[in-house]
Amino acid sequence: MSNLLGGPLTDSTKGSDNEQSSERPESLLPRSKRRRFTPLKVANQIPKRRRKEIEKALEGSSGTPKKWSRQNGPKNHAFLRKRIPPGSIRRLEFDLLSVDIGESWPVPITVVHGARPGPTITLLGAVHGNELVGPLALTYLSGPNFIGSGKAIDPDVLSGTIRIVPIVNMPGYKMKSRYMPDGRDLNRSFPGKPDSNTSYRVANRFWKEIIAGSDYVIDLHTAAVGRTNMPQIRANLAHASSNKIARSFGIEAILDNVGPKGSLRRVTNDADIACVTFEGGGPDELDPESVQVSLYGILNVLRSLRMIPGHPSRPTFRILASGSLWIRSDQGGLLDVLAPAGSFVDEGEVVATVTNPERPSESHDIISPTRGLIICSATNPFVTAGTPVGHILPVSKGVQTIRKRLDEDDCLVISGADGDPVWRDDDEVEDITVGGEWSGGNVDAEWSTNPPTDSDEEAAESDPSQ
Ligand SMILES: [Zn+2]
Secondary structure: OOOOOOOOOOOOOOOOOOOOOOOOOHHHOOHHHOOOOOOOOOOOOOOHHHHHHHHHHHOOOOOOOHHHOHHHOOOOEEEOOEEEOOOEEEEEEEEOOOOOOOOOOEEEEEEEEOOEEEEEEEEEEOOOOOOOHHHHHHHHHHOOOOEOOOOOEOOOOOEEEEEEEOOOOHHHHHOOOOOOOOOOOHHHOOOOOOOOOHHHHHHHHHHHHHHOOOOEEEEEEOOOOOEEEEEEEEEOOOOHHHHHHHHHOOOOEEEEOOOOOOOHHHHHHHOOOEEEEEEEEOOOOOOHHHHHHHHHHHHHHHHHOOOOOOOOOOOOOOEEEOOOEEEEOOOOEEEEEOOOOOEEEOOOOEEEEEEOOOOOOOEEEEEOOOOEEEEEEEOOOEEOOOOEEEEEEEOOOOHHHHHOOEOOOOEEOOOOOOOOOOOOOHHHOOOOOOOOOOHHHOOOOOOOOOOOOOOOHHHHHOOOOO
């Protein structure tokens, strides 16, 4: 089997928590009869032309850069005008704006500088202020369950440097908004300019001080207002080192594209720094599956880069997609989604219905135009004719492989979502009793009856949220 998308696609003989058991375990077969590589079982294969581009880009990209050579010995990590000694953890603050008076918007950063030389990886959350999967996952990752002696990230064992920034767009986060205070999208403002508008200044400072010194960047996002994403990776697979970390993340869906203009991913790749975007869940919510899958993926990448010990887990299949279809409503009214993000549907299957209070006797079905995997679905129930309600990857190959990973609702069980919890075991959770009474007499009495305000209409209709 070719490894046209950048090396062994999977190594199914070791390490996965999520493999399907088979009648004859592969470990019982003589070594020569074991499959070296799992056959490429992808739904939406990358078209030949794009595949050639990717193969060409990957030629000659191998080996460890000299600066990571063990012979050089450990060195201090110079960061934000500080020298961080090998084998240490630092909690720092970075000011998004450089000012003498007024708001500087400090953001917390955890730096773990390993005792051994290696690459620098930067992990980012909330470049969009209301996308909370990144902040929670990276807060867990920065804490004592992951970092410390004997933990997954042990500074004395770590090769290289990890910088964790749970919240990049701090002012947006505090305003519960995707945007910066000047109304701009920070993820369309890179690399920015030092003497321009507020978002461009922040982007430029962040770019120069945090991103430019990185070898790898993982940027955690969710869908924008009005929709939710199945956990997925987006990467330019023709960028060699991005291709490598996209695959080593270890989850099932990789969307191959160049990042939007002004996005962190696009600009980072233009500077030949590896960058992938993780997408999972929606804004203003914490989708636990996405938090777990993102942590699982980050640890897989760290293992693949040999920064931390252990074998990375691999999915049983991988969808490498370079295209998709939209499912739209042809009616106006209230949407009832039957096949949410992550669902595997057949051609002609009803994925949602639309009803209208003005015509209660009528219900209109929205039909999937193809067999495939729904990677994003609407959560906003207000639809008019033409509103997208689902984003689907058409699947023509590997259907049986995919079906083995569906739950009873025909939703894909993403690698990392069904394995051991990455940050705690259930028996480590302490049960805590809380006394008192409910304000207003019942559990929900204090909820506001007003709908949440949000100025994100544009975002709900525009491009993917990254
Ligand atoms: Zn985003």
